[in-house]
Amino acid sequence: MPETTLETMHTPVLPREIVEWLTPRAGGRYLDGTLGGAGHTALLLEASSPDGRVLGIDADALALERAQSRLAGAVASGRLVLRQGNFARMADFAREENFAPVDGVLLDLGLSSDQLADRARGFSFAADAPLDMRFDTSRGVSAADLVNTLEERELADLLYHYGEERRSRQIARRIVAARERAPITRTSELARLVAVGVQGRPGGISPATRTFQALRIAVNDELGSLEAALPAALEILRPGGRLAVISFHSLEDRIVKRYFQAEEKGCVCPPELPACVCGRVPRLRILTKHPVVPSDDEQSGNPRSRSAKLRVAERLDA
Secondary structure (H helix, E strand, C coil), X not given: CCCCCCCCCCCCCCHHHHXXXXXXXXXXXXXXXXXXXXXHHHXXXXXXXXXXXXXXXXCCHHXXXXXXXXXXXXHHHCCEEEEECCHHHHHHHHHHCCCCCEEEEEEXXXXXXXXXXXXXXXXXXXXXXXXXXXXXXXXXXXXXXXXXXXXXXXXXXXXXXXXXXXXXXXXXXXXXXXXXXXXXXXXXXXXXXXXXXXXXXXXXXXXXXXXXXXXXXXXXXXXXXXXXXXXXXXXXXXXXXXXXXXXXXXXHHHHHHHHHHHHHHCCCCCCCCCCCCCXXXXXXXXCCCCCECCCHXXXXXXXXXXXXXXXXXXXXXX
C-alpha cells in the first residue's frame, strides 16, 4: 500500500448523478463540505464554468493540499476557495469568505481512498499502521486512546451503536483482556483481536469492518457533525438551492432522511391540535423520494461505491 502522497487516487461516487441533481450553472456558488480527493469539486467547477465558484472544506489538511495541487488553476483564479475545518462550521466559513448564499451544497460522507491508503492514519486494517483514525491529526483523541481507556461496557456500547456490531460484548471483553498485557497501538493488533473465532466468508466483509467503522465515527464525532451540518447547510442555501448528501451506512442515511422529512413537513404540533401553533413552516422539498444508488456499471468499476445512497432536497422560499 502506498505511503502518504499528494497524488490523489480517489474516484468520486455518483459523479453523473451529482451534476444532474445539483444542476451547477455559470456564475453559481457551490459548497463541497467534504472535499476529499476533490473529484466532486472538479466536476462542479467544470459544470459551472467559466465563472462558477466552489468553497471546499475538509478537516484533513492533506486533502486540502491535494486539492491545492490538483486544482491549482482554479485556486489561483479565485474559483476555488479552500478552508480547513469540520463541515459543521460551513455556515461560518461561507460568511467569512463572503460566499453565502450558495446554490448547492454537497456532503459526501464516505472515507476517501487517499485516507484508506495512508499508512500513517490507521483507517484501514488492510495494512499494519498506528491506530489513529483522526481526520484532523492535530487535535482530538485517537482510536488507540479510546481502545485503551474506555471501560469495557462503554467500549461495547460504542461498537454496538456506531458499528452495529452484534458481537460487541465479546470484542470489548477481548480488547480489555489484551490491553492489560500491553496497550493496543496498531491496526493489525486490533483486527486480529476482533477476528478471533470468526469464519471468513468468500465475498463477505472483514470481521473487523464494523469495529473500525465504529471507532472512526466516534473519534471524529461523525454523527454529531452531520446533525450540526444539515441545518448549517440549510441556513446558507438560497431559495431553490439544493442540498445533496451521499451516505454510506444506515446511521448516516437515517439522520439525513429524518432531517429532510422534518424540514419538508414543517409543523411539529401534536396531531390532536385543531390548528398549528408552533409556527414552523416547510423549508425543504425532497427531490429523491427514494435514495439514488450507483448503477451496476459504477459498482463494478468502483466497488467502494456499493453502499452509497444519495438524497437530495431543495430549499423552499423563505
